[in-house]
Amino acid sequence: MNVATMPSKAQPKLRLRNVSKEYVAPRTGQRTLAVSDFTLDVRAGEFLCIVGPSGCGKSTVLNMIAGLDQPTGGDIEMDGHHVRGPGAERGVMFQDYALFPWKSVRDNVGFGLRHGTPGAGLTAAERNDRVNHFVNMVGLAGAEAKFPHQLSGGMKQRVALARLLANGPDVLLMDEPLGALDAQTRMVLQVELLRIWGEAAEEGDRKTVVFITHGIDEAVFLADRVVVMSSHPGRVSAVIDIDIPRPRRESIRSEPRFGQLTDEIWSLIRDEAYQAIA
Template sequence: MSSRIELSGVGQTFLVRGNDDKKLREFVALDDLSIDITAGEFLTVVGPSGCGKSTVLDLIAGLTRPTSGTVSVDGRVITGPGLDRSVVFQQYTLLPWRTAQANIEFALEAGKKGERLSKAERVERARTYLELVGLADFASRYPHELSGGMKQRVAIARSLSYQPEVLLMDEPFGALDAQTRERLQEELVSIWDRTGTTVVFITHDIDEAVFLGQRVAVMSARPGRIQEVIEVDLDRSHANDVDLRATPEFAAYRHRIWSLLREQQVATRADAPTKEVAHVA
């Protein structure tokens, strides 16, 4: 299968002010990071706090340009945001004065190049994607009338409504309670299975990474690189009947990733014994 997203030799450096003298210094967030993501793949990304996970997502979204290397989608170098890519953040980012239905319609008003939907078409598509996330009965509710999980489902529906080739998700379930989080993980897998959208999902939660990802990219401590990419081969065909997270196979993947992150934590402590080590979730 061909690559949909390619990051090749990517480096990202920011200028930041020092705590003491306030002078500008270079902060190396990413260094020589490379990975290929195939069309239709669900890739999860984990790593120590501050390793540059969200920076990777920003680069693919076109919100940031790399200092070195290239980031491309379908062979085209990314130079900015585009409707071929959609982003779901941890914050719900819904317009509070619009209903759930109207929030989705808003995303459709611009339209892709060559695709201008009529009002009736926008209404129909918004309803379709509310049904996809199980919220057809809440179309007329405003964000303040929805639970956190419902708001995030509306955000996902809005991001999928204009049918992007790539869905980018930056810890979208991080603020939710455990039960809601697990339910939305299951729903997201079902949505991905039906739509075939390429998904890149950033998380600090190992269980979430294993449950969702076909592959898990484990990043090293700053400067961020891809330490290892792990293929996840779990039988999800009986996920509704069996607690996948309780199986020995799931536990083995969890332990393997935990061990990689633990090695990073130990190495960072050894290199900087007098500095506080970032917590690895």
């Protein structure tokens, strides 16, 4: 187990310093500390997973990085700049996909390019090419004209991923993106996600990913490092290096090291997980 004291070759992509988030109930004035003293550096090109018991504030942390929620304490920086609000350089893939139901697959993928900052300076043809590229990459060719309600959960997830990538974000923030899928689909998409992330590419060409999951095996399979959170209030309880070499194949799931790491993480959150359902 290594705490987050990695030798940083360069400036971290994301820097969270003593971040806290307190909610005040509007009627009663009751205060709830959702996240407390959360400190973490995320390296450029790193695949970082956050796991923790339900309600530990994982999503709150992600939303604060996205700029959708403001921290009540501490500071979040990206590339040395204070994060003030949402921006296309930090793309989010939401748990429920948040696809626009009135837009076709093609228009969902191209939404940011058409209406947001990512499309600035691109011609219509260039946008089109980019949409096609990512639609093909996630295996949705032929389904471009369909509406979200016509798609299976796995396909919606692919649309959300293509939309995220089409906007060309520097940091990918993913909130349990595979959570709603059945086990088989999830395993297939994990492998695909690593391929799309650029597992086979040079480390410098990879995007930075912050990936929230409640699946410990999923985190071990995907991540370079796993952040384990504890709840009430949510904070970092451990950061685990996943020293399984890449590219990772399905077969690593049966290797001893995979089991060791999974057990180690499970032992860190087991007590709280039991308390949560007690």
